[in-house]
Amino acid sequence: MIDAIVAGLAALMTPQAMVFMFIGVIYGLVIGILPGLGGVVAMALLLPFTHGFEVAATLALLLGAHIATIWGSSVTGILFNVPGAAKSLTSCFDGYPMTKQGQATRALGASATGALLGGILGAIFLAVSIPLVRPIMLALGPSEYLMMALWGLTIIATFSEGSLMKGLIASVLGILIAFIGMDPVTATPRYTFDILYLMEGISFPVAMIGLFAVAEMMKLYVKGGSIVDRQMTEERSTVWQGVRDAFVHRWLIVRSSLLGVWIGVLPGVGATVGGLAAYAQAVQTSKTPERFGKGAVEGVIAPDATVGANEGGGLMPTLAFGIPGGEGMAILLVAFIGLGVVPGPDMLTKNLDLVFSMVWIIVIANIFVTIIGLGVAPYLARLPALHANLMVPAVLAVCFVGAYATRGQIEDVAMAVAFGILGYLMDKYHYSRANLVIGMVLAIMIERNLHLSLTLYGSDFLLERPVAAAMLAFIIVTTALPFVRRWWKRRKLAAAGGRA
Amino acid sequence: MSRRAQENLVALVVLGVFIVAIVMAFDYGQRARMVPLPIALIGVVLTLWQLVWQNIRPADELNIDLLEVLTRREGEAVARNVSSNFDEQSAHQKRQAAGRESVACGMVLLLLGLVWVIGLLPGVFLFMLGYFLLSDHYSLPRALSYSLGLVVALYLLFVQGLGIALYHGWLEEWIRNL
Structure with missing residues (x-):
C-alpha cells in the first residue's frame, strides 16, 4: 500500500499534471462563483478536452475543477446569500449574516480552511478505510438511505427563519414542488398541467437562482444602498481569524469530515444532503445552538468540511463498483471510459496507485484552492459594499444567463423569475426559503427509497432492517437533544433561582 | 392592508x-x-x-x-x-415601500420580457443601460461602458469559454420566418 501511495504521488509530479491541476482549479473557482453552474457543469464542459493527455494530468484537470467549485459556490452564498450550487446552500445560513456583521473575510477564510481540512481528512479517511468500506457499502439498502434523507430533513426542526410552523409549511411546499414532473417510479406525470416543459421537473439550480439571487436583488432594490453599508458596518475581520476558527473547531471538522466521507460513499446521496446533515449535526452538538442562523462561524465550517470530504468518499463507489456517488462522479466515470480505465474491484487491487493519485489530487487541489482563496478573500469581501444601482442589474444579468445555461431552455429563465417573486414574498412573510430548498432536495430521495423499501421488505421494513431502525432512533435522539438540553438548562436555572 | x-x-x-x-x-x-x-x-x-x-x-x-x-x-x-x-409605519411609508416592491417586480418581469423578445445578450445590454441611466447613478459614457463590458464578459464566458448557444429571441425567429 505504501508503494501505491508513493507511486500515486509520483504520477502527479509532472509539469503537465501540475499545470492541468492549476488550470482546473482556477476554472473551477470561476464556474463555482457563477450561479447555477456547479461542479457537474464544470467537469462536463471539460470532458471534450481530456483526450490524448496523461491519465494523471487529465484526472488532475477534472478533479481539480470539481474541487474548486466547492469553495467557489460557497463564496456567493457567504457574500450575497446566493448559493452557487445546491451543495453550498448551507453557506448562506451563517455566512451571509457574518457578511452583514462585517465578518465576510473571516467567513471566507473559515470556509476555505474548513473545505481544505475536510478534503484532506476525507482523503486520509478514504485511504485508510478502502479495505473496510466495501462490506459496509454492500450491507446498506434503500431503507438506510431513506433514514439518511430523513436525517437531512431534521434540520428544518432546528433552523427556521422567524417561525417554526412557517418553516415546516415551506418545507412541505418544497417537497410538493419537487414532485412536479414525471414520477420516476410509476412514470405518471404529476402536477404538470399538461405542459411539456414541466415534464422534466423543476431544475434545482434554476429554483435556487430565483429563490436566492433574484429575490435578494429585488430586496436590495427595495432597500436601496448596498448589501453591507460600510459606513455603518466596517469590514474588520481577517482571513487569519477564519483560519484560526477552523483550527479551534477542529473536532467539529473531524466529525463533519467523517460524515462527508460516509455520505460520499453512499451512492446517490450527494453533497447537498451532506451539507444539510453537517449543518444539522453542528447545531445539534453545539452548546449554544441559538447562535446558528445569526452568524455562527461553525455553521460555515461544518458544511464546507463535509462537502470537501464528500469528494473523497464519492470516489469509493465510483472506483470500486462503477456506481457513481453523485452527479460529479458520474461525469468522472465517463472520463474513465474515455481514458481506458475500467472501474471495478480491480481498481482497489491492481490499479491502487491510480486510486491514490486521485486521493493526492484531492489533497493538492484543496491546498491550491485554499492558498488562492485566502489570497483573494479580502478583495472578494469588498463586493457586498457595491451600490445597489450597480449590483442589481449586473447580478440579475448573470443570473438570467446562468438560469438559461443550466438546461438551454428559455422557460428556465421564466421559472427563475417566478421563483424570484416567490422567494421575495417568502422572505417578506418569514416562510424559510432554505427549508423550501431542503424539502425539494430531499423529496425525491425520500420517495424513491420509501418505494424501494416497501417493495423489497414490505410495510414493516423497519423491523426487517435493524440498521435503519437504529438510524431512526439516532435521528430522534439527535433532534430531541437540543430541546432536552434547553429544558435541562432552564430547570437548572430555575432551581438555582429558587435557592437564591 | x-x-x-x-x-x-x-x-x-x-x-x-x-x-x-x-x-x-x-x-x-x-x-x-x-x-x-x-x-x-x-x-x-x-x-x-x-x-x-x-x-x-x-x-x-x-x-x-x-x-x-x-x-x-x-x-x-x-x-x-x-x-x-x-x-x-405611516400610510406614506407603506405606499412608498409598496411602490418600490411593484417596481422591483416590474423590473424583473421587464428583463424577462426583453430577453424573451430580443434574446439574452441584447436584452441584458438594454436592461442594464436603461437601469443605469434611469437610476441617474452613472453618466451615459460610463453606463454604456459598464453595460457593454458586462455583456462582452458574459459572451466570452458563456459562449466562447463554455460553448453554450445562448437564446436569440422571439424577434429573430419571427424575422427569419417572414
Whole structure:
C-alpha cells in the first residue's frame, strides 16, 4: 500500500499534471462563483478536452475543477446569500449574516480552511478505510438511505427563519414542488398541467437562482444602498481569524469530515444532503445552538468540511463498483471510459496507485484552492459594499444567463423569475426559503427509497432492517437533544433561582 | 392592508395550493400519490394551524407560533416585531415601500420580457443601460461602458469559454420566418 501511495504521488509530479491541476482549479473557482453552474457543469464542459493527455494530468484537470467549485459556490452564498450550487446552500445560513456583521473575510477564510481540512481528512479517511468500506457499502439498502434523507430533513426542526410552523409549511411546499414532473417510479406525470416543459421537473439550480439571487436583488432594490453599508458596518475581520476558527473547531471538522466521507460513499446521496446533515449535526452538538442562523462561524465550517470530504468518499463507489456517488462522479466515470480505465474491484487491487493519485489530487487541489482563496478573500469581501444601482442589474444579468445555461431552455429563465417573486414574498412573510430548498432536495430521495423499501421488505421494513431502525432512533435522539438540553438548562436555572 | 390581513392572505393562498395538490393527487395511481397526498394533507393541517394561531395572538406576536411556545424555543426570531413595526409605519411609508416592491417586480418581469423578445445578450445590454441611466447613478459614457463590458464578459464566458448557444429571441425567429 505504501508503494501505491508513493507511486500515486509520483504520477502527479509532472509539469503537465501540475499545470492541468492549476488550470482546473482556477476554472473551477470561476464556474463555482457563477450561479447555477456547479461542479457537474464544470467537469462536463471539460470532458471534450481530456483526450490524448496523461491519465494523471487529465484526472488532475477534472478533479481539480470539481474541487474548486466547492469553495467557489460557497463564496456567493457567504457574500450575497446566493448559493452557487445546491451543495453550498448551507453557506448562506451563517455566512451571509457574518457578511452583514462585517465578518465576510473571516467567513471566507473559515470556509476555505474548513473545505481544505475536510478534503484532506476525507482523503486520509478514504485511504485508510478502502479495505473496510466495501462490506459496509454492500450491507446498506434503500431503507438506510431513506433514514439518511430523513436525517437531512431534521434540520428544518432546528433552523427556521422567524417561525417554526412557517418553516415546516415551506418545507412541505418544497417537497410538493419537487414532485412536479414525471414520477420516476410509476412514470405518471404529476402536477404538470399538461405542459411539456414541466415534464422534466423543476431544475434545482434554476429554483435556487430565483429563490436566492433574484429575490435578494429585488430586496436590495427595495432597500436601496448596498448589501453591507460600510459606513455603518466596517469590514474588520481577517482571513487569519477564519483560519484560526477552523483550527479551534477542529473536532467539529473531524466529525463533519467523517460524515462527508460516509455520505460520499453512499451512492446517490450527494453533497447537498451532506451539507444539510453537517449543518444539522453542528447545531445539534453545539452548546449554544441559538447562535446558528445569526452568524455562527461553525455553521460555515461544518458544511464546507463535509462537502470537501464528500469528494473523497464519492470516489469509493465510483472506483470500486462503477456506481457513481453523485452527479460529479458520474461525469468522472465517463472520463474513465474515455481514458481506458475500467472501474471495478480491480481498481482497489491492481490499479491502487491510480486510486491514490486521485486521493493526492484531492489533497493538492484543496491546498491550491485554499492558498488562492485566502489570497483573494479580502478583495472578494469588498463586493457586498457595491451600490445597489450597480449590483442589481449586473447580478440579475448573470443570473438570467446562468438560469438559461443550466438546461438551454428559455422557460428556465421564466421559472427563475417566478421563483424570484416567490422567494421575495417568502422572505417578506418569514416562510424559510432554505427549508423550501431542503424539502425539494430531499423529496425525491425520500420517495424513491420509501418505494424501494416497501417493495423489497414490505410495510414493516423497519423491523426487517435493524440498521435503519437504529438510524431512526439516532435521528430522534439527535433532534430531541437540543430541546432536552434547553429544558435541562432552564430547570437548572430555575432551581438555582429558587435557592437564591 | 394590515400586516395580519396580509399574513392571512398569504396563508390562504398556500392553503389553496395544498388543496389543489390534494385534489390533483386523486387523479394519479395509488403508488404515484402515496407520498404527495399525505404530504399535501400535512401541509393543509399545518397551514390551518398557522391561520388559527396567527389570528388568536396579539399583532406583535404574529411570528411566534404554537411550536415555539411548546418547545420554548430561545433566540430572537428574524423579525419578531415586524408586524407591530409594519402597523406603526405611516400610510406614506407603506405606499412608498409598496411602490418600490411593484417596481422591483416590474423590473424583473421587464428583463424577462426583453430577453424573451430580443434574446439574452441584447436584452441584458438594454436592461442594464436603461437601469443605469434611469437610476441617474452613472453618466451615459460610463453606463454604456459598464453595460457593454458586462455583456462582452458574459459572451466570452458563456459562449466562447463554455460553448453554450445562448437564446436569440422571439424577434429573430419571427424575422427569419417572414
